[in-house]
Amino acid sequence: MAQGVLWILLGLLLWSDPGTEKNKATQELGGGLEKNLDSRQESVATSLPLLMDSVIQALAELEQKVPAANASHTASAWLLSASNSGPHNRLYHFLLGVQSLDAAELDPYPLSPELQGLIKEVAQHDVREGREYGVVLAPDGSTVAVEPLLAGLEAGLQGRKVINLPLDSTATSREAGVTFPDVVAIAPDVKATSSPGLRDASPDVTTADIGANSPDATTGCPDVQASLPDAKAKTPPTMVDSLLAVTLAGNLGLTFLQGPQTQSHPDLGTEGCWDQLSAPRTFTLLDPKASLLTTAFLNGALDGVILGDYLSRTPEPRPSLSHLLSQYYGAGVARDPGFRSNFRRQNGAALTSASILAQQVWGTLVLLQRLEPVHSQLRCISQEQLAQVAANATKEFTEAFLGCPAIHPRCRWGAAPYQGRPTPLQLPLGFLYVHHTYVPAPPCTDFARCAANMRSMQRYHQDTQGWKDIGYSFVVGSDGYVYEGRGWHWVGAHTLGHNSLGFGVAIVGNYTAALPTEAALRTVRDTLPSCAVRAGLLRPDYALLGHRQLVRTDCPGDALFHLLRTWPHFTATVKPRPARSVSRRSRREPPPRTLPATDLQ
Known part of the structure; x- marks a missing residue:
């Protein structure tokens, strides 16, 4: 039943309208899939907000209306798109078994017009003119691309197959009657739990680690190896995992494959803002030149990997997809609060190592070289070049995204203007100052509460303290997220006399007698500063200090401060700061102090 329902939704994913060519890399990943989302959206009469809850509602309605006995037949019809709409996604066809039928043969299920419109609107991911399409707002405050999520669910329901490489010859999709060469099913004994450590999960990947000697598509090409004379491949990929290929590996590889200059790094993990949070309809990216590998896309891809892996290991009868997604984007799958979307980066890091992912990126590119018609970006590209692309893509993904904390931008929690x-x-700055908020005293464990806390603190800092904005640079919740305050680039109001020298990071709660969650502690101790160092925002030799070391206060609380003293970058001795170096802004803003119903100590 679950697989049949998902195939219906995936049919919409591959349903395309003729239009102009946009985002060539992803278009050709989809076999030249031509999309005209503008005309589609004009024809879709939907008033449903772009929320994950709306997608779950559509799944639940399908699960009620699709007869179990007819699920397979209906799935094959809705899985396919009209034959006159152009070539379709090669990886989905080859790995998930998509075929093509005439549009007249497709028999839509009687979803409500609103839900039909919603599914058509979100099933295909795209980035155009500074806006992102095919994304929805999840209850945890994250934005999620639906397409890679659906692809991962389907790969998991099919049992997570692998294709052995190299293929004997150029392959075509199953619609031509070609059977899979060397297809086996895998169900690795892994579970999406807390990460064993991001440093362990994200080692450096080099070309020597993943090299190549399999056949390539370079016949009749000039000296394709000239651009990378030092690339020496030794360990070619031997198989492609269908789950990783249709979610992460293919898109990572093609986005980083930018012509002969394979060493370039496209922007990865760009965030954005919704027009409104209660009923979101339009998502505008913070960087109008963002690549297709946005935060929303990577969120959806990771969710697809995590849930697809879970489904591949879950015996029948499997939970309905609507129930599974409700748990995952809610309190946690099987009542496990660690197995929910809030912790997708930690759980994703636990499922695969950087070396394995690099092999999968490279193997997926090799597979795309073997599928007809050959992807234009992969013509005249040697295996050594593909190996370097895979190494670059994997290193950037594991270090700049998977190994960094998820930060909700100001617009996500409803910040008032500065x-x-x-x-x-x-x-770069040389200090990291640790605070607790004191008030609010209880830790916030979900997005709604954390966002409300942020708004409350900002109101107090602006309206009562008379400051320009919330004082902290960042605030860490117990929900798995970091909340942007003044951010990386603007002087804060958190540590009197030192605001221009370091970042002020607060953990929501009162930690006089108790400690924050391990996830919050790991964020402040490890991932947030390490990613700031990597980005050139914080010096590698930065010093970590408790607020009380610089200002007469009990902040960040006795229990937390005693723990800080054991951290690697903690500095016990603080040199007095010359008065002349105190910024005018720091002198202008009053010191944080303990007051009834305040947010800072």
Whole structure:
């Protein structure tokens, strides 16, 4: 039943309208899939907000209306798109078994018009003119691309197959009657639990680690190896995992495959803002030149990998997809609070190592070279070049995304505008100052509460303290997320006399007698500063200090401060700061102090 329902939705994913060519890399990943989302959206009469809850509602309605006995037949019809709409996604066809039928043969299920419109609107991911399409807002505050999520679910329901490489010859999709060469099913004994450690999960990947000697599609090409004379491949990929290929590996590889200059790094993990949070309809990216590997896409891909792996290991009868997604984007799968979307990066890191992912990226590119018609970006590309692309893509993904904390931008928690003109920081900075909020005292464990806490603190800092904005640079919740305050680039109001020298990071709660969650502690101790160092925002030799070391206060609480003293970058001795180096802004803003119903100590 679950697989049949998902195949219906995947049919919509591959349903395309003629239109102009956009985002060539992803278009050709989909076999030249031509999309005209503008005309489609104009024809879709939907008033449903772009929420994950709406997608779950559509799944639940399908599960009620699809007869179990007819699920297979109906799935094959809706899985396919109209034959006159152009070539379709090669990986989905080859690995998930998609075929093509005439549009007249497709028999839509009687979903409500609103739900039909919603599914058609979100089933295909795209980035155009600074906006992102095919994404929805999840209850945890994250934005999720639906397409890679659906692909991962389907791969998991099919049992997570692998294709052995190299293929004997150029292959075509199953619609031509070609059977899979060397297809086997895998069900690795892994579980999406807390990460064993991001440093362990994200080692450096080099071309020597993953090299190549399998056949390539370079016949009749000039000296394709000239651009990478030092690339020496030794360990070619031997198989492609269908789950990783249709979610992460293919898109990572093609996005980083930018012509002969395979060493370039496209922007990865760009965030954005919804037009409104209660009933979101439009998602605008913070960087109008963002690549297709946005935060929303990578969120959806990771969710697809995590849930697809879970489904591949779950015996029948499997839970309905609507029930599974409700748990995953809610309190946790099987009542496990660690197995939910809030912790997708940690759980994703636990499922695969960087070396394995690099092999999968490379193997998927090799597979795309073997599928007809050959992807244009992969013509005249040697295996050594593909190996380097895979190494670059995997290193950037594991270090800059998977190994970094998820940060909700200001617009996500409903921040009021900064009052006046912010003062820029002189980066990189040399200090990280740790705070607790004291009030709010209870830790926030879900997005709604954490966002409300952020708004409450900002109101107090602006309206009562008379500051320009919330004082902290960042605030860490117990929900798995970091919340942007003044951010990486603007002077804060968190540590009197030192605001221009370091970032002020607060953990929501009162930690006089108790400690924050391990996830929150790991964020402040490890992932947030390490990613800031990698990005050139924080010096590698930065010093970590508790607020009380610089200001007369009990902050960050006795229990937390005693723990800070054991952390690697903690500095016990603080040199007095010359008065002349105190910024005008720091002198202008009053010191944080303990007051009834305040947010700072």
